[in-house]
Amino acid sequence: MAGGATFWRRAADLYIDGFRNMTVGRRLWALIIVKLIIFFAVLKLFFFPDILATRYDTDAERADAVREALTAPHDNSNTNTLYYE
């Protein structure tokens, strides 16, 4: 038990000391945080909704929507010549 606690303490120290002693890393972390804010709080939230997840409640409705989209615009006037004789 004591050995386990020591391990976790050492692991925590690794991260704490590492972040504290960073030089180039501080600027990089700022860059990463700004980037993630732009990606998730701006782009994902306002510009990139999951179309099927937001417009339909169930998987069955989503499947119907995709079926409709993949079969409706297609001109079906020229089938049944190869395999349906």
Next chain:
Amino acid sequence: MNDLIGLVDWSRAQFALTAMYHWLFVPLTIGLSVIVAIMETIYVRTGNPRWKGITKFWMTLFGINFACGVATGLILEFEFGTNWSNYSWFVGDIFGAPLAIEGLLAFFMEATFVAVMFFGWNKVSRGFHLASTWLTALGVSLSALWILVANAWMQYPTGMEFDPAQMRNVMTDFFAVALSPVAINKFFHAVFSAWTLAGVFVIGVSSWLLWRRRNIAAAKSSMTIGSIVGLAGILLTLWTGHGSAVQVARVQPMKLAAMEGLYHGSVGQDLVGFGILKPESSRTAEEPMLFSVDIPYGLSYLIYGNGDNFVPGINDLIDGISINAAGDTIHGLSYADKILIGKQAQDALRRYADARNAGDEAAMAAAAADVKEHFPYFGYGYLPSPEAAVPNVSMTFYAFRIMVIAGGYLLALFVVLIFLCRRKPEVLEHPWLCWVGMLSIVIVWVCSQAGWVLAEVGRQPWVIQDLMPTTAAISGVPAGSVKLTFWIFAAVFTGLLIAEISIMLRYIATASKGDIETPKH
């Protein structure tokens, strides 16, 4: 119709932009992690502290690139859900499983061992630190494995069955997906090309150090490692590239024909070593090239290991024509036939929906059987004509040649530099050679991007080979919103790239003023 074309083109342009920016960071992360691990291995084996300093210098550059590149791939997943919702649903768990494995296994592996790699100097034993560095390199490559498995499935869909009730593909054989020959070749080709790219990056930065006469010994030692890893990378890239071409001939013959600008194939087909295509308006199937330098029987030999084999051209594929070993012309399925089969699959899908709405189980079963029978050519039903199945020949042809010519240059560069590093290291300090090294950084990135242009433009019009063209994969979102986000991405990613380059340059300039070989800790 024009709105649809605008939407498809803008969605493709946006995906291409984000994927290409993402791929600026990824190969350097993959390749540099290996180079850093090799440098640290030398340090641990020799105990020479100068290698610790050199390792830490390149490890910091790895860290800058890793930080700038991390999460840029997430944007692609945003686009799947918004711009490519039909596609996202249709691929079902085929895409989800590899990407979930990537997230769980590789990401956590990287996150854990990257921390030890950067923060663990003097905190853990040398051996444990070295193991962490190698495991970071392994984790980075494993990340690439799963996304490339997903990409390979799009080029060669296998190990799945389409379920008309769910309207999606269901994975039936995980190992067929993960270990498909297309995926294996693609993975190793991408990873080894990343070694090549990182080798050139190390050479380029070392050249700058030599040009500025800073840390000359460290620069030469780094250049030796960069050249050796680069040479191994380019040779293995050539080997796996050949494997990829063989797979392309097998599963995407139209892409191969476009790569060669080949409209009418022949037995003992020549390989176009170098050539210029006629403009599309004046290009004919009989005379597609303005001029070309051909290697006799080269394409047949490269693909089949036998100069007598037939390689089909674009028109042969459209007409379903091939020539067997006895020289007889064989008529297979033409693209017009495949379009009809695709329409039948779609018709069966409609009948399936009608039967389900009517509660007619027998009709549902019959329609599902028809869907299954015709499904291999499902996507052809969306094509307005057989010619719509031909990718942009010029872009595919030139992307292939840019990749190969640049690869040949890099092979020569590595050989020359290894020779100079071993026999005439003083020549490395010549300013003109330093400039060659620095400018090669641009060439290797162009080469790397050209490879993806070839892979992705060459498979058009398919987003999933034979099953779904890009026009069917798209969501019904306004083209204007895709245009807007295209420009937002262009701005954000350009900003990121500028940030990365400026942080890197500042670090290189600052660190090189001191003694790289004397580590501070």
